Amino acid sequence: MHENASAEARLPSRATLRDGRRVVLRQILAQDKAGLLAAFHRLSDDSRYTRFMASMRELPDAMLESATHPVAGREFALVAVSDDGEAGAIVGGARYAAGPGSDTCEFAITVADDWHGVGLAKCLMHSLIAVARAAGYRNMEGYVLASNTSMRRLARGLGFVDTACPEDSTLRVVVLGLAEEPGAA
Numbered sequence: 034m035h036e037n038a039s040a041e042a043r044l045p046s047r048a049t050l051r052d053g054r055r056v057v058l059r060q061i062l063a064q065d066k067a068g069l070l071a072a073f074h075r076l077s078d079d080s081r082y083t084r085f086m087a088s089m090r091e092l093p094d095a096m097l098e099s100a101t102h103p104v105a106g107r108e109f110a111l112v113a114v115s116d117d118g119e120a121g122a123i124v125g126g127a128r129y130a131a132g133p134g135s136d137t138c139e140f141a142i143t144v145a146d147d148w149h150g151v152g153l154a155k156c157l158m159h160s161l162i163a164v165a166r167a168a169g170y171r172n173m174e175g176y177v178l179a180s181n182t183s184m185r186r187l188a189r190g191l192g193f194v195d196t197a198c199p200e201d202s203t204l205r206v207v208v209l210g211l212a213e214e215p216g217a218a
């Protein structure tokens with residue numbers, strides 16, 4: 034997939050959320066390890082479980098290393114950093130990854146529990162989708178626990194189609210076609 038500077042050039046970007054708190058969205062950096070670890074440790078057990086689909090007490094070093102070093106050309110990760118109050122804290126993150134040569138990328142997203150429900154995930158997903166579309170991916174998909182109503186509702190609101198996962202009835206697969214520009218006939 035080719036890199037297209039246009040969507041990435043819109044990063045960093047600023048957003049004001051529904052409750053007035055402000056964030057900066059930017060690409061993840063190698064120096065974000067400590068910030069990412071702090072963000073992981075403040076997640077509730079529920080959020081960790083819905084994000085990783087496993088009980089995770091610690092973030093293994095290998096996961097932290099790969100999270101902060103996306104593979105150029107087929108992985109992309111952005112973080113939301115608080116711009117007031119606890120300035121500099123990572124309060125959300127979204128990423129995609131694709132197999133070599135694949136035109137479909139898989140997303141994952143996490144928002145700090147005390148930042149839920151104010152539109153942060155929607156902002157992160159809009160940016161992530163724009164970057165994936167500009168990079169030439171034709172589809173974005175995500176594996177979501179069937180019980181994860183907030184993620185499923187968020188995905189449907191963004192235009193993803195919510196389908197059964199043939200291999201596992203506890204999961205849903207949400208899929209978004211990226212080939213059409215939003216609003217195109």
Ligand SMILES: CC(C)(COP(=O)(O)OP(=O)(O)OC[C@H]1O[C@@H](n2cnc3c(N)ncnc32)[C@H](O)[C@@H]1OP(=O)(O)O)[C@@H](O)C(=O)NCCC(=O)NCCS
Nearest residue numbers: 080083084141142143144149150151152153154155183187
């Ligand atoms: C799922 C998650 C990312 C949503 O983040 P969020 O920042 O709270 O979501 P937003 O505030 O942007 O909400 C976007 C939409 O999602 C839906 N939504 C969000 N929270 C919801 C809730 N508690 N119940 C129902 N719908 C909800 C709404 O449709 C909302 O639309 P609106 O803004 O027009 O009302 C967040 O709950 C999270 O990080 N969960 C743990 C990790 C996870 O489950 N990741 C997904 C698997 S990769």
